[in-house]
Amino acid sequence: MTSSNNASEKKHVNESQDDQEQQSVLEKYDNESRFRVFDNQKIAWMVSLIAVGLSLYHLYTSYFGTPVTLQHRSLHVAVILMLVFLLYPALKKSRRNILQWYDAVFALMALSTTVYVFVEYEGIIQRGGIPNNYDLLFGGLLVLLVLEAARRVTGWGLPLLASLFLVYGLFGREIGGIFRHRGYEWDEIVGYMYQTTEGVYSTAIGVSATYIFLFILFGAFLQKSGMGQFFNDLALAIAGQTRGGPAKVSVIASGFLGSINGAAVANVVTTGSFTIPLMKKIGYKKDFAGAVEASASVGGQILPPIMGAAAFIMAEILGMPYSEIALAALLPALLFYLGVITQIHLRASKEGLKGISKENLPAIKQVMAERGHLLIPLMFLMYMLFFSGRTIIFSALLTIIVTVIVAMIRKTTRMSFRDIVEALENGARTAVGVAVACAAVGLIVGIASLTGFGLSLANGIITLGGESLLLTLMFTMVACIVLGMGLPSIPTYIITSTMAAPALIELGIEALVAHLFVFYFGIFANITPPVALASFAAAGISGGNQMRTGFVSMKLAVAGFIVPYLFVYNDSLLLTNTTFTEGVLVVTTSVIGVMMLGVAAEGFLMTKMPAVLRIVLAGGAIMLMTPNLFYDAAALLIISVCLGIQWILARRVGLNYLKAV
Structure with a gap:
């Protein structure tokens, strides 16, 4: 009985070590995996509740329908941003077992952007994209939060690209050549990004x-x-x-x-x-x-x-x-x-x-x-x-x-019920990376559309x-x-x-x-x-x-x-x-062509393939994958010759081996 318990304990230890190794590799190459694991169970429960609530909201709206587009997308973005600031520390070296006070503030600021959209929705629509001071405040805040969230989750590349596009939107009039445009003021850009479905709340976030x-x-x-x-x-x-x-x-x-x-x-x-x-x-x-x-x-x-x-x-x-x-x-x-x-x-x-x-x-x-x-x-x-x-x-x-x-x-x-709850939570956590990236992409696509x-x-x-x-x-x-x-x-x-x-x-x-x-x-x-x-x-x-x-x-x-x-x-x-016959022909020639392309890439079939033969075979394979009867006929001839030569080479290698033995 003792040996059985020891074996079980050893198995669990090995599985735990494997999980830790997987997580270590994942965190090294995937920023989305570098999330906090809280010591404070109350905070952990709160974050889990927000994640599960987001999943339940999306399940609910998939059946009963969503609020109006701007409100629905703003709520999605705001809760995703909240999860980012609650789950991801500001720096790689930051402690990941506690929640910093400023991240809690950032999470509340993110929530405020959608609260404002819900409260002021009629005013936003009536203003027709001409922002007032409060629109500019919450819109500017949203842009900054999206950039910071993208930095934490995806790394520097995407937020830098989005920032460059924002600068381009502001100062495009100073650029010469085909990319020059009239330039836009900050309030115009913020209004476009926050009050319409062309910026942060674009199709990317809609999807x-x-x-x-x-x-x-x-x-x-x-x-x-x-x-x-x-x-x-x-x-x-x-x-x-x-x-x-x-x-x-x-x-x-x-x-x-x-x-x-x-x-x-x-x-x-x-x-x-x-x-x-x-x-x-x-x-x-x-x-x-x-x-x-x-x-x-x-x-x-x-x-x-x-x-x-x-x-x-x-x-x-x-x-x-x-x-x-x-x-x-x-x-x-x-x-x-x-x-x-x-x-x-x-x-x-x-x-x-x-x-x-x-x-x-x-x-x-x-x-x-x-x-x-x-x-x-x-x-x-x-x-x-x-x-x-x-x-x-x-x-x-x-x-x-x-x-x-x-x-x-x-x-x-x-x-179990716990498994279902964990699936709801894991789904929301996994969606964070893509959603944040989509929000940042909205800034890029918005400027591209505007300019x-x-x-x-x-x-x-x-x-x-x-x-x-x-x-x-x-x-x-x-x-x-x-x-x-x-x-x-x-x-x-x-x-x-x-x-x-x-x-x-x-x-x-x-x-x-x-x-x-x-x-x-x-x-x-x-x-x-x-x-x-x-x-x-x-x-x-x-x-x-x-x-x-x-x-x-x-x-x-x-x-x-x-x-x-x-x-x-x-x-x-x-x-x-394509007709059925054409489809069958395309599938057949494509399959043969890809297999021959694989042979050319690996440089082996029965025996090692000479470099010149590999190049010729690759050309024939590509021709065969091009849906054209003339090309197909020429390609089949080229491939047949190449395979014939390769068979002869393989046979010689086999005979030489037998003689040596």
């Missing part, structure tokens, strides 16, 4: 206060039900025994979780703490193991059905049905993951790596019997989104309820590209990666869709295609050095070199960097405006 919050809350309930463990076990059961199995497990598990939670760094730490040690154990090198987890986690945000909630924002901005966007994004996302898995398999073949022995893996039947019912909420969500005809918000609400009910089926997944900066930037990109579509795409790609460095994926998309997508639309590219293009490259900023936070976090777990892990991540994601160019030139890859 945060509806779709994003509810789907983050849905993810929190799934996590409480044990969905993360289920995905890991299912991935192990499916792919663990195959060649290089742990790496394929990482891809499957991270893809599913990344689509739901939309947080690349958090996904890397959560899933990577389990998969990266397994990859290293069977022989994958540190940098490669970290890169697999980073690229798979980032890719989840382009994977339907949820795409980290980005699909819903895109639907809102473009005024398109969600189902069309999800369908368009499906094939490119699957091609991305096929490219990653191809390179993983080839690397395992090249280095003679095996999978995990069958006796150390869970059986699929056992996994499905214990937790398979957790797939029901996901299937229900897809039904609601694609076939029910109900709103996205109502679909999310019902899916959360279904998740709680379905989890009750088995004891291992059943949620016409977005159109000027689009014209500038087109001018630099010399009206060449390829050059314009390349400049747009660079702009998206730079804008996306160090930012959450959703604010990144909102910024790039405002700043960069118009350049492509000006050249005649369809809006959906342009938005998917900028979304992809904004996302891939997370694995693109020099600021590749997802890759850096993975390197922190694997013990590898950060920059090398970043570059290997880019190589694994090579299909993701090429496919957006291809669907710009021919949107058949998005399966839009």
Whole structure:
């Protein structure tokens, strides 16, 4: 009995240490995780109550409807800001077990901004954007609080960018060239940011206060039900025994979780703490193991059905049905993951790596019997989104309820009242980072709208590209990666869709295609050095070199960097405006092309591939992914020749080996 108790205690100690290590890595690369843990239980209860109350408010309004737009968004922002100042200390070195008096003051000041909107709503509307002194006071206060909150949660990058835009709004008349504008006074800017739905309370916050919050809350309930463990076990059961199995497990598990939670760094730490040690154990090198987890986690945000909630924002901005966007994004996302898995398999073949022995893996039947019912909420969500005809918000609400009910089926997944309360709290805490970033993005988008900066930037990109579509795409790609460095994926998309997508639309590219293009490259900023936070976090777990892990991540994601160019030139890859026969042909050629691109990137097939042959094969692969019958025929010929030469080389290597033996 004593030995059993000792074993149990040892297990809990190990789990606690693992959690601490995960949290340490997460805090190093993800500012959103550096929150306070209070010694004072009364303060802890108060913060929990505010978080739970915010979640309940959003659940309530998703069914019964929201107050008028300005009031609803102002309440969302104010409570989010309160949570920021209560949860996040001003400095990294600040004590995180106590609440500083000035942070309590900041929290109350944040609350006052929405109280004023509710009390003075009729006056604000009647003044028609012409602020009085009180409007300027509370509006200016809101702008400053948003900048400070963004600094605490996301780091310096976003608030500095927002501050530069505010300065640009004030002094744009002093700038020469295409970006010059008439300049605006401070009261005009504050009124625009606070009294309208074009600034802080713009579409970005509107989406945060509806779709994003509810789907983050849905993810929190799934996590409480044990969905993360289920995905890991299912991935192990499916792919663990195959060649290089742990790496394929990482891809499957991270893809599913990344689509739901939309947080690349958090996904890397959560899933990577389990998969990266397994990859290293069977022989994958540190940098490669970290890169697999980073690229798979980032890719989840382009994977339907949820795409980290980005699909819903895109639907809102473009005024398109969600189902069309999800369908368009499906094939490119699957091609991305096929490219990653191809390179993983080839690397395992090249280095003679095996999978995990069958006796150390869970059986699929056992996994499905214990937790398979957790797939029901996901299937229900897809039904609601694609076939029910109900709103996205109502679909999310019902899916959360279904998740709680379905989890009750088995004891291992059943949620207690405390679990439900914790899920409500965790959902609000997780939503803080995205909501604050959306509020700060509102300042940027507001100034861009007020001054016409977005159109000027689009014209500038087109001018630099010399009206060449390829050059314009390349400049747009660079702009998206730079804008996306160090930012959450959703604010990144909102910024790039405002700043960069118009350049492509000006050249005649369809809006959906342009938005998917900028979304992809904004996302891939997370694995693109020099600021590749997802890759850096993975390197922190694997013990590898950060920059090398970043570059290997880019190589694994090579299909993701090429496919957006291809669907710009021919949107058949998005399966839009195509017949069934054309769709089958596009899927077939794209699959073969991505696999051959993976071969060229890894430089191995049966034996090591010469550099020249890799380059030629890569060219043929790209041609094959371009939906054009002439290109397809030429590409198949090129690929056939390359594979024939490679087969001959492999045969010679085998014969030489036999002679040597």
